[in-house]
Amino acid sequence: MTAKDLEFLRQAVEVARRARANGNHPFGALLVDAEGKVLLEAENTVQTERDCTGHAELNLMRLASRSYDPGFLATCTLYTSTEPCAMCSGAIYWGNVRRVVYALSEARLRELTGDDPANPTLELPCREVFARGQRPVEVLGPALEDEAVRVHEGFWRQ
Numbered sequence: 001m002t003a004k005d006l007e008f009l010r011q012a013v014e015v016a017r018r019a020r021a022n023g024n025h026p027f028g029a030l031l032v033d034a035e036g037k038v039l040l041e042a043e044n045t046v047q048t049e050r051d052c053t054g055h056a057e058l059n060l061m062r063l064a065s066r067s068y069d070p071g072f073l074a075t076c077t078l079y080t081s082t083e084p085c086a087m088c089s090g091a092i093y094w095g096n097v098r099r100v101v102y103a104l105s106e107a108r109l110r111e112l113t114g115d116d117p118a119n120p121t122l123e124l125p126c127r128e129v130f131a132r133g134q135r136p137v138e139v140l141g142p143a144l145e146d147e148a149v150r151v152h153e154g155f156w157r158q
Protein backbone atom coordinates (compact mmCIF):
# COMPACT_ATOMS: atom_id res chain seq x y z
CA MET A 1 0.00 0.00 0.00
CA THR A 2 1.40 3.40 -0.99
CA ALA A 3 1.32 6.76 0.77
CA LYS A 4 -1.23 7.84 -1.88
CA ASP A 5 -3.43 4.85 -1.01
CA LEU A 6 -3.40 5.94 2.64
CA GLU A 7 -4.26 9.51 1.66
CA PHE A 8 -7.28 8.35 -0.35
CA LEU A 9 -8.39 6.06 2.47
CA ARG A 10 -8.36 9.02 4.86
CA GLN A 11 -10.44 10.91 2.29
CA ALA A 12 -12.94 8.01 2.18
CA VAL A 13 -13.21 8.17 5.98
CA GLU A 14 -13.94 11.91 5.67
CA VAL A 15 -16.77 11.07 3.24
CA ALA A 16 -18.06 8.59 5.85
CA ARG A 17 -17.99 11.40 8.43
CA ARG A 18 -20.09 13.51 6.06
CA ALA A 19 -22.56 10.65 5.56
CA ARG A 20 -23.02 10.47 9.32
CA ALA A 21 -23.42 14.26 9.59
CA ASN A 22 -26.06 14.03 6.83
CA GLY A 23 -28.12 11.54 8.85
CA ASN A 24 -26.86 8.30 7.31
CA HIS A 25 -24.73 5.36 8.32
CA PRO A 26 -21.03 6.28 8.55
CA PHE A 27 -19.63 4.89 5.30
CA GLY A 28 -17.94 6.61 2.37
CA ALA A 29 -16.21 5.63 -0.88
CA LEU A 30 -14.13 7.19 -3.67
CA LEU A 31 -13.25 6.29 -7.24
CA VAL A 32 -9.73 7.28 -8.29
CA ASP A 33 -8.16 6.95 -11.74
CA ALA A 34 -4.69 5.57 -12.55
CA GLU A 35 -3.19 9.09 -12.41
CA GLY A 36 -4.47 9.61 -8.87
CA LYS A 37 -7.37 11.90 -9.77
CA VAL A 38 -10.51 11.56 -7.64
CA LEU A 39 -13.35 11.04 -10.11
CA LEU A 40 -16.32 10.35 -7.83
CA GLU A 41 -17.27 10.28 -4.16
CA ALA A 42 -20.30 8.65 -2.60
CA GLU A 43 -21.85 8.56 0.86
CA ASN A 44 -24.11 5.94 2.35
CA THR A 45 -27.75 7.08 1.84
CA VAL A 46 -29.69 4.22 3.45
CA GLN A 47 -31.54 6.39 5.96
CA THR A 48 -32.30 9.59 4.08
CA GLU A 49 -33.31 7.81 0.84
CA ARG A 50 -35.04 4.96 2.67
CA ASP A 51 -33.07 2.65 0.37
CA CYS A 52 -31.63 -0.58 1.74
CA THR A 53 -29.22 -0.68 -1.23
CA GLY A 54 -27.87 2.81 -0.55
CA HIS A 55 -24.47 1.67 0.65
CA ALA A 56 -21.59 4.01 -0.19
CA GLU A 57 -19.87 1.62 -2.61
CA LEU A 58 -23.09 0.69 -4.41
CA ASN A 59 -23.98 4.37 -4.83
CA LEU A 60 -20.46 4.91 -6.16
CA MET A 61 -20.66 2.01 -8.62
CA ARG A 62 -24.05 3.15 -9.89
CA LEU A 63 -22.58 6.58 -10.65
CA ALA A 64 -19.38 5.06 -12.04
CA SER A 65 -21.08 2.76 -14.53
CA ARG A 66 -23.31 5.61 -15.74
CA SER A 67 -20.26 7.86 -16.21
CA TYR A 68 -17.46 5.63 -17.52
CA ASP A 69 -16.86 2.60 -19.76
CA PRO A 70 -16.08 -0.77 -18.15
CA GLY A 71 -12.66 -0.76 -19.86
CA PHE A 72 -11.77 2.51 -18.16
CA LEU A 73 -13.16 1.38 -14.79
CA ALA A 74 -10.78 -1.58 -14.94
CA THR A 75 -7.92 0.92 -14.54
CA CYS A 76 -9.43 2.69 -11.49
CA THR A 77 -9.26 2.03 -7.74
CA LEU A 78 -12.19 2.10 -5.34
CA TYR A 79 -11.30 3.33 -1.85
CA THR A 80 -13.72 2.72 0.97
CA SER A 81 -13.88 3.54 4.66
CA THR A 82 -15.04 -0.04 5.41
CA GLU A 83 -14.64 -3.33 3.61
CA PRO A 84 -17.38 -3.74 0.97
CA CYS A 85 -20.24 -6.06 1.94
CA ALA A 86 -21.28 -8.94 -0.33
CA MET A 87 -23.88 -6.77 -2.11
CA CYS A 88 -21.34 -4.02 -2.85
CA SER A 89 -18.63 -6.50 -3.80
CA GLY A 90 -21.09 -7.79 -6.39
CA ALA A 91 -21.58 -4.26 -7.76
CA ILE A 92 -17.82 -3.67 -7.87
CA TYR A 93 -17.36 -6.96 -9.71
CA TRP A 94 -20.15 -6.32 -12.22
CA GLY A 95 -18.90 -2.77 -12.76
CA ASN A 96 -15.41 -4.05 -13.62
CA VAL A 97 -13.39 -2.12 -11.03
CA ARG A 98 -10.32 -4.28 -10.47
CA ARG A 99 -8.66 -2.71 -7.42
CA VAL A 100 -10.23 -2.14 -3.98
CA VAL A 101 -8.56 -0.57 -0.94
CA TYR A 102 -10.42 -0.50 2.38
CA ALA A 103 -9.78 0.78 5.90
CA LEU A 104 -11.96 -1.03 8.48
CA SER A 105 -12.53 -4.77 8.05
CA GLU A 106 -16.03 -6.20 7.99
CA ALA A 107 -15.08 -8.37 10.99
CA ARG A 108 -14.19 -5.25 13.01
CA LEU A 109 -17.38 -3.56 11.82
CA ARG A 110 -19.38 -6.52 13.06
CA GLU A 111 -17.84 -6.10 16.52
CA LEU A 112 -18.93 -2.46 16.47
CA THR A 113 -22.47 -2.99 15.18
CA GLY A 114 -23.09 -6.02 17.41
CA ASP A 115 -26.75 -7.00 17.13
CA ASP A 116 -27.93 -3.50 16.18
CA PRO A 117 -30.90 -4.21 13.87
CA ALA A 118 -29.95 -1.12 11.81
CA ASN A 119 -26.92 -3.00 10.48
CA PRO A 120 -26.98 -6.79 10.65
CA THR A 121 -23.42 -6.97 9.34
CA LEU A 122 -22.67 -9.92 7.07
CA GLU A 123 -19.71 -12.10 7.86
CA LEU A 124 -18.43 -12.60 4.34
CA PRO A 125 -15.09 -11.04 3.43
CA CYS A 126 -15.06 -9.30 0.04
CA ARG A 127 -12.09 -11.41 -1.01
CA GLU A 128 -14.30 -14.50 -0.79
CA VAL A 129 -16.91 -12.90 -3.07
CA PHE A 130 -14.32 -11.78 -5.63
CA ALA A 131 -12.62 -15.19 -5.57
CA ARG A 132 -15.79 -16.70 -7.09
CA GLY A 133 -15.65 -14.39 -10.10
CA GLN A 134 -14.14 -14.85 -13.53
CA ARG A 135 -11.94 -11.80 -13.45
CA PRO A 136 -9.41 -10.85 -10.77
CA VAL A 137 -10.01 -8.04 -8.28
CA GLU A 138 -7.01 -6.97 -6.23
CA VAL A 139 -7.90 -6.16 -2.61
CA LEU A 140 -5.77 -4.26 -0.08
CA GLY A 141 -6.86 -3.82 3.55
CA PRO A 142 -7.48 -3.49 6.36
CA ALA A 143 -5.46 -0.30 6.92
CA LEU A 144 -5.71 2.67 9.26
CA GLU A 145 -8.33 0.76 11.27
CA ASP A 146 -7.75 2.80 14.41
CA GLU A 147 -8.53 5.98 12.48
CA ALA A 148 -11.45 4.45 10.57
CA VAL A 149 -13.10 3.14 13.73
CA ARG A 150 -13.53 6.67 15.11
CA VAL A 151 -16.25 7.60 12.64
CA HIS A 152 -18.37 4.77 14.12
CA GLU A 153 -17.88 5.78 17.76
CA GLY A 154 -21.19 6.14 19.61
CA PHE A 155 -23.19 5.41 16.46
CA TRP A 156 -24.30 1.79 16.77
CA ARG A 157 -26.63 0.54 19.48
CA GLN A 158 -24.85 -2.33 21.21
Ligand SMILES: Nc1nc2[nH]cnc2c(=O)[nH]1
Pocket residue numbers: 025027028044054055056057080081082083084085119
Ligand atom coordinates in the same frame (compact mmCIF):
# COMPACT_ATOMS: atom_id res chain seq x y z
N1 LIG B 1 -18.72 -0.95 3.43
C1 LIG B 1 -19.97 -0.67 3.80
N2 LIG B 1 -20.55 -1.47 4.68
C2 LIG B 1 -21.82 -1.16 5.02
N3 LIG B 1 -22.64 -1.78 5.88
C3 LIG B 1 -23.78 -1.09 5.88
N4 LIG B 1 -23.73 -0.04 5.05
C4 LIG B 1 -22.51 -0.06 4.49
C5 LIG B 1 -21.86 0.78 3.54
O1 LIG B 1 -22.38 1.78 3.03
N5 LIG B 1 -20.59 0.42 3.23
